[in-house]
Amino acid sequence: MGHNIKMHTKGLDFFYGDFQALENISIEFIENRVTALIGPSGCGKSTYLRCLNRMNDLIPGIRVNGLAMLEQEDIYESSVDVVSLRRRVGMVFQKPNPFPKTIFENIAYGLRVNGLKDKAKITTIVEKSLKQAAIWDEVKERLNESALGLSGGQQQRLCIARALAVDPEVLLMDEPASALDPIATQKIEELISFLSSQLTIIIVTHNMQQAARVSDKTAFFYMGKLIEMNDTDTLFTRPELKQTEDYITGRFG
Amino acid sequence: MKNRRKTVQKIWFLLLRLAALLNGAALLLIVYFILSRGFTAISWEFLTKAPENSMTEGGILPCIAGTIGLCLVTIMAALPIGIASAIYLNEYSGKGKIVRIIRLGINNLAGVPSIVFGLFGLAFFCIVLDMGVSLAAGGLTLAIMTLPVIIGASEEALKTVPDTYREASLAMGATQWQTIRKIVLPAAFPGILTGSILGISRAAGETAPIMYTGAVFFTPNLPDSIFDEVMALPYHIYVLATAGTNIEATRHLQYGTALVLIVLVFGMNLTAIILRSKMRKKLRI
Numbered sequence: 001m002g003h004n005i006k007m008h009t010k011g012l013d014f015f016y017g018d019f020q021a022l023e024n025i026s027i028e029f030i031e032n033r034v035t036a037l038i039g040p041s042g043c044g045k046s047t048y049l050r051c052l053n054r055m056n057d058l059i060p061g062i063r064v065n066g067l068a069m070l071e072q073e074d075i076y077e078s079s080v081d082v083v084s085l086r087r088r089v090g091m092v093f094q095k096p097n098p099f100p101k102t103i104f105e106n107i108a109y110g111l112r113v114n115g116l117k118d119k120a121k122i123t124t125i126v127e128k129s130l131k132q133a134a135i136w137d138e139v140k141e142r143l144n145e146s147a148l149g150l151s152g153g154q155q156q157r158l159c160i161a162r163a164l165a166v167d168p169e170v171l172l173m174d175e176p177a178s179a180l181d182p183i184a185t186q187k188i189e190e191l192i193s194f195l196s197s198q199l200t201i202i203i204v205t206h207n208m209q210q211a212a213r214v215s216d217k218t219a220f221f222y223m224g225k226l227i228e229m230n231d232t233d234t235l236f237t238r239p240e241l242k243q244t245e246d247y248i249t250g251r252f253g
Numbered sequence: 254m255k256n257r258r259k260t261v262q263k264i265w266f267l268l269l270r271l272a273a274l275l276n277g278a279a280l281l282l283i284v285y286f287i288l289s290r291g292f293t294a295i296s297w298e299f300l301t302k303a304p305e306n307s308m309t310e311g312g313i314l315p316c317i318a319g320t321i322g323l324c325l326v327t328i329m330a331a332l333p334i335g336i337a338s339a340i341y342l343n344e345y346s347g348k349g350k351i352v353r354i355i356r357l358g359i360n361n362l363a364g365v366p367s368i369v370f371g372l373f374g375l376a377f378f379c380i381v382l383d384m385g386v387s388l389a390a391g392g393l394t395l396a397i398m399t400l401p402v403i404i405g406a407s408e409e410a411l412k413t414v415p416d417t418y419r420e421a422s423l424a425m426g427a428t429q430w431q432t433i434r435k436i437v438l439p440a441a442f443p444g445i446l447t448g449s450i451l452g453i454s455r456a457a458g459e460t461a462p463i464m465y466t467g468a469v470f471f472t473p474n475l476p477d478s479i480f481d482e483v484m485a486l487p488y489h490i491y492v493l494a495t496a497g498t499n500i501e502a503t504r505h506l507q508y509g510t511a512l513v514l515i516v517l518v519f520g521m522n523l524t525a526i527i528l529r530s531k532m533r534k535k536l537r538i
Contacts, residue, residue: 053424060347087426097417100440109435110425159421166425 006031006200007052007089007170011066014047016059021047023224024066029170029217034192034201036211036232039221040247045204048221049172052202053089054082070170087114090168094175096155098147098162103139106147106158110166125165132198133161134191153184160191171195173203177210189214208248212236220244287511294509303473308492309499313510318475319388319483320517323467324457326392326479327399332449334396335403339445342404343411344433363401367461370398374466389479391467395456402455406448410441443532450525454518460487470496486514 374394
């Protein structure tokens, strides 16, 4: 089994106006693996994640240097269609954010905006996505009810299903369980492990145990820099740098 | 010491409550005043007939029709332009120099006295665009006056739509327009509608903007084209109370007309509230 590089950045710098939030970040993300980004608040890990689907473009006054590649394509090239990039690189946010629509429409939305009109096909994909996100059994009887009536954990799995519906190649997850209780968190983690055989996942998390449980690779960020990156097992058991060890053992952060 | 602080608090609390009560009292007083004096004028005939005998008898149907017609023209002109402007300003524009100038313009438009709108409408719509005194000219004048209110209400409503909705939509490959059209607007629509109806109900009661542009002293006919001149409720009250043939003898007609106008405006506001709560329910459940 080959270790294809699905995405990578090389010497990526990121600026909010004059403030440099990321400095010289080079990471390779292996296809169909989970990579966790950890580090204290404000270390730049979420900013970095949002560089990978150009979500940061929404903020005025930002600037990016260096290379960010999806397979062979430079995603900051001026010829790149941001809309189709975001279709290929999906995202799940920190707080569950279902649309104020029915459960069915939440999933169907992504298909419709991407041009799918065939109703039977939409129904099929909605069901498939909900099953993929392990929430089908809980919602199949109430597809036409508002998504806002679901619990927080269910809403977040719905959001994952929504992201999966448009068949992304990479899924970015920005602290997807930080607003959830332990049981809902466990379900999300099981889901991540399950999904990792189908697509490349990059997850930002504050929870070190979570990173250790769900990821294959872990990258430790501090003050806008990549301090250390390694196989998750190695990084958590035998970190090379003192700084990494201090953070993962809870001595700071 | 402790007691004194409590007393001070009590006094202030009482004053604040009185200030708030004053609003309700003012409204009740106006309604009671108009109702008690205008009620006797209200009859089926009053609502369905044109004025007769030099406007000392008969009804006010042309005024009711005229005011409703003016409102419709206002809605059709101001709603699309106002909502479109609000979407541009809130969703697309950023914060450049031109945008600042546009905003300054809108804010100042809101401060222009209504009589100035009336004179502008006369000069521009009636004369330059050759619409004459008509429903169209009057409605468009009211529309310009109402635009800042609609833009303001729509922008407020758009701001209440969480950015997380926009992000989620963009993150699955929707364009910005798709996001606005299918996610942002539906979520903001109840607020946009309510604010807009409140603005238009305000315009329905205006006299100054229409007295040169759309409303006339007397016409027994109902409008059958937007280029017809019309009677209108607020202007009719003004005319009867200041320039009628027999001001004292038509007092009850003046109050009756005022009552009809108030009911019309309250009706619109009530519609706005009902529509909003219905749509909010539909969004949530």
